[in-house]
Amino acid sequence: MPREDAIQTRLAAATKGPWAPRLYADNEDCGWDVVLPCDREGFEIGAIRCTDIHENAENDAAFIAAAREDVPYLLAEVARLRRIVEAFTYHTLTWNPDCAVHLESREKDRLTWAVKLAEDKE
Numbered sequence: 541m542p543r544e545d546a547i548q549t550r551l552a553a554a555t556k557g558p559w560a561p562r563l564y565a566d567n568e569d570c571g572w573d574v575v576l577p578c579d580r581e582g583f584e585i586g587a588i589r590c591t592d593i594h595e596n597a598e599n600d601a602a603f604i605a606a607a608r609e610d611v612p613y614l615l616a617e618v619a620r621l622r623r624i625v626e627a628f629t630y631h632t633l634t635w636n637p638d639c640a641v642h643l644e645s646r647e648k649d650r651l652t653w654a655v656k657l658a659e660d661k662e
């Protein structure tokens with residue numbers, strides 16, 4: 541399974557977002573939570589408690605919370621760029637079997653065309 545497929549599988553299995561970091565404190569402990577969204581009645585589904593308190597715990601919690609929305613964006617961007625590379629590679633090889641190393645003006649035009657072709661398929 542390609543790495544992106546494994547990431548997509550974990551993403552699909554995770555609780556829907558958005559997630560948010562939140563400072564917590566109780567009688568025994570304090571630290572950072574990554575809060576999961578609320579249900580229909582407005583009650584929090586849960587939180588992932590980051591109990592390892594250190595000087596960068598707030599940033600770590602913010603990173604974990606943002607990953608719920610960043611990962612889908614990055615997976616979509618990887619897929620988009622792969623479509624561009626595939627379209628350019630296919631059309632360059634069928635147009636120019638020698639596949640020149642330097643992009644000349646005609647090749648730059650073909651790259652622009654390949655990008656547009658790939659984006660139109662989205």
